[in-house]
Amino acid sequence: MTNATTEMGVMTEKEPIDWKRIIFLLTGITLFGVVYFSPLWPDAVDPQGEHFILTKEGKGAIAVFLIAATWWVFEVVPIGVTSLTIGLLQALFFIRPAKVAFKDFMDPSVLFIFGSIVIGMVFTKTGLTKRIAYKMLAIVGEKTSMIYLGCFVLTAALTHIMAHTAVAATMFPLLMAIYALYSDETKPTKFGKGLFIGMAYVAGAGSIITLLGAARGAVALGFYKDITGQDISFFQLTYYMAPIGWGMTILLWVFFMLVCKPEQETIPGLREKASRMYKELGSWSTKEIMTAVIVASTILVISLKSFVPAFSELDKTGVLLVSTVLFFVVNILDINDLEEIPWNIILLFAGAMSIGFCLWETGAAKWMAVNWLTMFQNAPAIVFILGMAFFVMIMTNFIMNVAAIAISLPVALVIAPYLGVGGEVIVFSALIVAGMPFLLLVGAAPNAIAYNSKQFTTAEFFMYGIPASLLLMVVTWVAVQFIWPIMGMTVYLPTP
Numbered sequence: 001m002t003n004a005t006t007e008m009g010v011m012t013e014k015e016p017i018d019w020k021r022i023i024f025l026l027t028g029i030t031l032f033g034v035v036y037f038s039p040l041w042p043d044a045v046d047p048q049g050e051h052f053i054l055t056k057e058g059k060g061a062i063a064v065f066l067i068a069a070t071w072w073v074f075e076v077v078p079i080g081v082t083s084l085t086i087g088l089l090q091a092l093f094f095i096r097p098a099k100v101a102f103k104d105f106m107d108p109s110v111l112f113i114f115g116s117i118v119i120g121m122v123f124t125k126t127g128l129t130k131r132i133a134y135k136m137l138a139i140v141g142e143k144t145s146m147i148y149l150g151c152f153v154l155t156a157a158l159t160h161i162m163a164h165t166a167v168a169a170t171m172f173p174l175l176m177a178i179y180a181l182y183s184d185e186t187k188p189t190k191f192g193k194g195l196f197i198g199m200a201y202v203a204g205a206g207s208i209i210t211l212l213g214a215a216r217g218a219v220a221l222g223f224y225k226d227i228t229g230q231d232i233s234f235f236q237l238t239y240y241m242a243p244i245g246w247g248m249t250i251l252l253w254v255f256f257m258l259v260c261k262p263e264q265e266t267i268p269g270l271r272e273k274a275s276r277m278y279k280e281l282g283s284w285s286t287k288e289i290m291t292a293v294i295v296a297s298t299i300l301v302i303s304l305k306s307f308v309p310a311f312s313e314l315d316k317t318g319v320l321l322v323s324t325v326l327f328f329v330v331n332i333l334d335i336n337d338l339e340e341i342p343w344n345i346i347l348l349f350a351g352a353m354s355i356g357f358c359l360w361e362t363g364a365a366k367w368m369a370v371n372w373l374t375m376f377q378n379a380p381a382i383v384f385i386l387g388m389a390f391f392v393m394i395m396t397n398f399i400m401n402v403a404a405i406a407i408s409l410p411v412a413l414v415i416a417p418y419l420g421v422g423g424e425v426i427v428f429s430a431l432i433v434a435g436m437p438f439l440l441l442v443g444a445a446p447n448a449i450a451y452n453s454k455q456f457t458t459a460e461f462f463m464y465g466i467p468a469s470l471l472l473m474v475v476t477w478v479a480v481q482f483i484w485p486i487m488g489m490t491v492y493l494p495t496p
Helices: 019-036 056-074 079-092 098-106 108-126 128-140 144-158 164-182 190-207 216-228 234-259 270-280 286-304 316-329 343-361 364-376 381-395 401-419 423-434 445-451 458-487
Strands: none
Touching (some): 019 056, 056 079, 056 343, 056 458, 079 098, 098 108, 108 128, 108 286, 128 164, 128 270, 144 164, 144 190, 164 270, 164 445, 216 423, 286 316, 364 401, 381 401
C-alpha cells in the first residue's frame, strides 16, 4: 500500500539538520544563562579608588550583549530577529522596563538610517544612480582594480561633507549598478565582496577626517573640553586626521586587492559601454532634478549645522526625514516603495541602539571600561594608548561608537597624565578606531547597508574584519609614534 504522496508522484526529501546553526544558537543561550544566573561579580576600581558596582541589571546587560553578539556573527536567525530578542530579554528578565528597552528601537539614530536608505532608493528609482555610475566608469576605465579605487575614493571624499550613513546609502545603489555590469550571476563573487565590504570600511575611514562625517567627533571633542578645559577646532581635527583617513583608504584598497582580488582583471569594452549607456539615458528628467535638489538641500542644511548658529539647533534626523516626506509629496515615491524598505537592516540597528543604551544605563559599559583600562595604569605609555584604542575598537563593534567613546575617554584622560601621555593623543587615537568597526554589522550603518547586497555573510564580514582591524591598530601605532609627533602633536608630556 502506497501513501498519498507516493500515489501523486511527489518525492519529499527530509531536510538535513543544520548542526552548526543549532550549536551556535545554543551557545548564545548558554552564555546568556551562565552570565545572568552567576553570582554578582567584583567591583571595578579606578586609579583614584572609586568603586563601580556591577548590579544584577548590569550583569544581565552583559548577558544580553553576549547572546546578541553570538547570534549576529553566526546569523542563527535573521539579524533583525536577534535585535527583537535583545528587547524582549531585557523586558522578560527585568533588566530594563519594556517601555524603555523598546523605545530605543525608534531612537533618532535609527530613523536617520531609515531616511538615508530612502535616499538610496530614490537615487535608484529615478535613474540618478545609473547616471552617476556610468559617468564614473567612463572615467576610471575597465580595470577592476581601478574600479575598486574609484569607488573607494569617491566614498571617502563624500564623507567629508555628509554623514557616512548617508554616503553609504547613496553609494549602495551606485555600486549595485556597477556590479550589474561586472556579473549577471546571482551568486556572490570576490569582486562583489570587495566592492561592498570595502565601501563600508572606507566610509568609516573617510568619516574620521571632518566633524561632518559622524557625530562621534563632536561628542569626543566635547568630552575633552569638559574634562581638560581645552578646545580642539574643526580644522585642527581635520589636520591630524586627514593623513590617517586617506592612508587607511589606500591601505584598504590594497587589502581588498589581496583578499578579494577580482576574478577578472578587466571588463572588456566597459568604458565604451558605460559611455553609450550614459548617452542612452538622455537628458535629466524632472524627477531626477527634483531628487538632486532635495538631497543637495538636505546635505547642505545638515552640513551648515556646524558653521551657522541659526542652524545649530536643528536636529539632523528631522532635517533628513523632511526629504523622505518630500519624496512622497512630489510623487517620486509611493506606497509600494515604502514596502521595499529593508526592515531587517532597520531592526538590526534598532537592536544595536537598545543593547548600547542598556549597557550604558545599567553601568555595565563603565564597569568594563574601568576594569580594562586600569590594567594598563602602570604600563608603558604606548601600551596604554594602544590598549585604550583596542578597547574602543572592540566596543564600537557592539555598541554605538559615541557610547564607546563616552565610557572610555573620561577614564583614559584621568590615567593619561600619570603615564606622561598627552590628552590630545587619547582623543584622536580613540576617534580613529571608533570610526572603523570592521567586525560586526551593528558596528556602523554602512556595514549593514553593504550587507543588503547579499554578497557576503555576517561570518565572512567578521573574518575579513579580523586582519583589517589588526591593520587599523598598526596604523594607529604609526600615527602615535611617528606621524602626529612630526605634525606637531604633543604625544608624550615632558617629565618634571
